[in-house]
Amino acid sequence: MKTNDERAVEIEALVKREHSYELPAFFKREIIGGSAEYMRWIAENSK
Numbered sequence: 001m002k003t004n005d006e007r008a009v010e011i012e013a014l015v016k017r018e019h020s021y022e023l024p025a026f027f028k029r030e031i032i033g034g035s036a037e038y039m040r041w042i043a044e045n046s047k
Contacts, residue, residue, distance in 0.1 A: 004043075
């Protein structure tokens with residue numbers, strides 16, 4: 001799943017609440033760069 005930091009907190013809470021696993025895996029990776037088109041796509045689609 002791709003999102004931004006602001007949405008990650010909300011998504012983590014949703015996953016923990018709704019997932020059937022006792023401890024679902026949830027981790028974040030920082031993106032430090034990429035193609036301009038891809039970075040723009042992430043920004044536009046994680047609002």
